[in-house]
Amino acid sequence: MDLIEYLRVEKTYNSGSTEVVALAEVSFTVHEGEFVTVVGRSGCGKTTLLKLTAGLLTPTAGTIRVAGAQVRAPLTNVGIVFQSPVLLAWRKTIDNVLLQIEARRLNVKTHRQRAMELLELAGLKGFEEKYPHELSGGMQQRVSISRALIHNPPLLLMDEPFGALDAITRDEMNLELVRIWSEAKKTVLFITHSIPEAVFLGDRVIVMTPRPGKISEIVEIDLPRPRTSAVRDDARFISYVKHIRESLGVR
Numbered sequence: 001m002d003l004i005e006y007l008r009v010e011k012t013y014n015s016g017s018t019e020v021v022a023l024a025e026v027s028f029t030v031h032e033g034e035f036v037t038v039v040g041r042s043g044c045g046k047t048t049l050l051k052l053t054a055g056l057l058t059p060t061a062g063t064i065r066v067a068g069a070q071v072r073a074p075l076t077n078v079g080i081v082f083q084s085p086v087l088l089a090w091r092k093t094i095d096n097v098l099l100q101i102e103a104r105r106l107n108v109k110t111h112r113q114r115a116m117e118l119l120e121l122a123g124l125k126g127f128e129e130k131y132p133h134e135l136s137g138g139m140q141q142r143v144s145i146s147r148a149l150i151h152n153p154p155l156l157l158m159d160e161p162f163g164a165l166d167a168i169t170r171d172e173m174n175l176e177l178v179r180i181w182s183e184a185k186k187t188v189l190f191i192t193h194s195i196p197e198a199v200f201l202g203d204r205v206i207v208m209t210p211r212p213g214k215i216s217e218i219v220e221i222d223l224p225r226p227r228t229s230a231v232r233d234d235a236r237f238i239s240y241v242k243h244i245r246e247s248l249g250v251r
């Protein structure tokens, strides 16, 4: 089943007298349970695409449907992870995760156990009572992923969530995310400017052209799951990365 459908989606920003066409003619679908990655250069409209999907922006033309319904207002049944973890400094790990529950006026007591389970799933057992400054960057980002999952959304939207991390932590976070995704059975739309990351994570990679962002290619990634570090040495992995690099015109 198609969970997200993009039909000739366009987004033009008006800032003063100048118009910026951020996205043009974007059409593709994301199937339920699929892990789709979007890769493109900075400024090609990736964040715009994510915000349109979440209903935080309205398309200038075209339609986006999520679970069959046109997106017209901010979606509530979705988990969003941004580039920086945006945790509240004065709240403990567990309370940062439960923030999402408070904001939705749900019962905090009954969700506490679920929050503990998610933190364990994210490898943060024992850190529930720590404050953000007591956690590493990678750990903070895992808290924000747990927070995005606490209300059990079927769809996760992630905008370069590991962009600020060092390469080693980033590789580890990719492994963690694949594990969480396969255990939690979500649909993921994951945005990145890293080609290896897009290939490592994705069932399909949507390759975008520079501004105005259009889809230049959709690449099916035929690599075994579960994906482990060994996948990065696989000849097919290397050739997908090379192919997409050429597609993006990276010299």
Ligand SMILES: Nc1ncnc2c1ncn2[C@@H]1O[C@H](COP(=O)(O)OP(=O)(O)O)[C@@H](O)[C@H]1O
Pocket (backbone or CB within 6 Å): 013, 014, 015, 020, 021, 022, 040, 041, 042, 043, 044, 045, 046, 047, 048, 049, 211
């Ligand atoms: N609120 C805005 N007003 C005007 N232009 C914007 C706005 N947001 C983004 N843009 C422009 O739209 C283009 C795409 O931006 P964005 O979606 O953030 O790209 P990416 O996430 O791929 O780096 C860029 O040229 C950017 O400058």
Ligand SMILES: [Mg+2]
Pocket (backbone or CB within 6 Å): 046, 047, 048
């Ligand atoms: Mg962006």
